[in-house]
Amino acid sequence: MTEEKKKKTGLSESFIIGVVAAAFLMIGYQTALFIHNSAVTRIAAGRDVPDTVYVYGQGGWQGETAEPDASGAGKGAGTTVSRQIHGDAVRSERKNAEHSERVQAVRRNVPPKRVESFRFDPNTVSVEELCRLGFSPKQAQSIDNYRKKGGRFRRKSDFAKSYVVSDSIFRRLEPYIDIPLVDLNTADSAAFDALPGIGGWFASKMIAHRKRLGGYSYKEQLMDIRNFDHDKFAGLQELVTVSPEHVTPYPLWSLPADSLRHHPYIGNMETARAIVLFRENTPKQNLTVEFLSAAGILPEESAEKLSRCYIK
Numbered sequence: 072m073t074e075e076k077k078k079k080t081g082l083s084e085s086f087i088i089g090v091v092a093a094a095f096l097m098i099g100y101q102t103a104l105f106i107h108n109s110a111v112t113r114i115a116a117g118r119d120v121p122d123t124v125y126v127y128g129q130g131g132w133q134g135e136t137a138e139p140d141a142s143g144a145g146k147g148a149g150t151t152v153s154r155q156i157h158g159d160a161v162r163s164e165r166k167n168a169e170h171s172e173r174v175q176a177v178r179r180n181v182p183p184k185r186v187e188s189f190r191f192d193p194n195t196v197s198v199e200e201l202c203r204l205g206f207s208p209k210q211a212q213s214i215d216n217y218r219k220k221g222g223r224f225r226r227k228s229d230f231a232k233s234y235v236v237s238d239s240i241f242r243r244l245e246p247y248i249d250i251p252l253v254d255l256n257t258a259d260s261a262a263f264d265a266l267p268g269i270g271g272w273f274a275s276k277m278i279a280h281r282k283r284l285g286g287y288s289y290k291e292q293l294m295d296i297r298n299f300d301h302d303k304f305a306g307l308q309e310l311v312t313v314s315p316e317h318v319t320p321y322p323l324w325s326l327p328a329d330s331l332r333h334h335p336y337i338g339n340m341e342t343a344r345a346i347v348l349f350r351e352n353t354p355k356q357n358l359t360v361e362f363l364s365a366a367g368i369l370p371e372e373s374a375e376k377l378s379r380c381y382i383k
Contacts, residue, residue, distance in 0.1 A: 190249045193224040204244060210235040224250060225267065225310055252312040255287040256319075268306045273299065283335050285321045287313050288380040295335055295376075320383040324350055324358050336377040342368060 186205035193214070196204075201211035213235050224230045227248045231241045253262050255277070263274035276296050281287055290311055294304050321334070323346070331343035345368045350358055360382070364374035 188243060188247050190247045191244075192249055192251065193230045194218060194250065205240055206235065223265070226250070253310055254314050254317055255290065255293070255311055256281065256313060256317040266307045266310060268303050273303075280335070283333060284380075285334070286317075286319045286381075288318060288321075289313055292376075318381050320381040323360075323377075323382040325383075336369070336373040336380075338373075 187203045189204075191200060191204065198208070198211045198215050201214060202208055206214070214233060217233070224233075227245055227250065230236060230248060231238075231245075253266060260271075260274045260278055263269055263277045264271055269277075273296070276299075277293065280292070280296050284292060287293075290308055290313055291304070293299055293311075294301065323331070328340060328343040328347045331337050331346055332340045337343055337346065346363065349363060349366060349368055353362065360369070360374055360378040363369045364371060369377065
């Protein structure tokens with residue numbers, strides 16, 4: 072800067088250099104502070120939503136679950152879970168990645184993210200609500216994408232198998248998972264079709280059997296359907312229910328013979344007429360399925376099934 076310009080501005084060259092240097096220092100400080108805060112946030116986020124390592128290998132193996140300490144950063148910083156899948160000798164190990172002591176120190180000093188626990192259906196809960204439950208936006212969106220592609224959580228264990236659901240989060244949320252059961256007396260064919268191992272043919276048979284029974288009284292009646300064996304029943308018995316408020320008692324002691332004969336546990340006109348004759352000649356207090364069986368009107372197996380039904 073020339074002497075003439077210095078006189079006009081009144082600023083020395085060293086002063087200008089000092090201002091520029093101070094500006095660069097301020098920018099550098101702000102940049103460093105931003106990087107530091109971002110790193111701390113990332114470390115804390117990794118603690119609230121742990122990064123997880125999956126290892127799969129052959130060989131039967133049973134392990135232990137090591138709980139993290141109160142800070143969420145116990146020695147080894149994570150949990151280990153092993154299981155056998157469907158009885159096969161398959162080893163799965165699931166654990167949080169290990170971190171340095173500096174990372175652990177940051178995690179101990181940053182308060183955990185506030186999360187909520189409330190009853191929810193994983194098939195209908197919103198992305199926003201999933202975030203309130205403790206999932207990151209990316210994890211919540213992953214769960215929603217799975218549902219949009221036709222995925223469905225039929226059991227609590229199905230939700231636990233999602234790769235974005237850590238063991239610690241599932242243990243906290245398991246008591247709050249509320250997946251509605253399929254009521255055998257109110258469900259339509261589509262609801263039956265969606266059950267595992269059912270499909271359209273069995274769904275239609277389940278509807279037809281319900282009509283013949285006058286309504287299901289207990290879940291095991293599904294096995295009266297042809298080819299509906301114990302294995303098929305075992306695959307869905309935890310997913311269905313018979314709510315008492317939706318059960319209509321079967322009018323065994325008032326229907327005429329031509330209606331009684333259609334019931335699966337009566338089955339023919341001869342037995343139906345015998346029931347009508349029995350009730351017309353029996354005191355009211357003796358009108359029970361047990362007395363029908365004792366009189367030889369119903370076979371023992373049919374009487375046992377009918378005795379478990381709601382009747383009037």
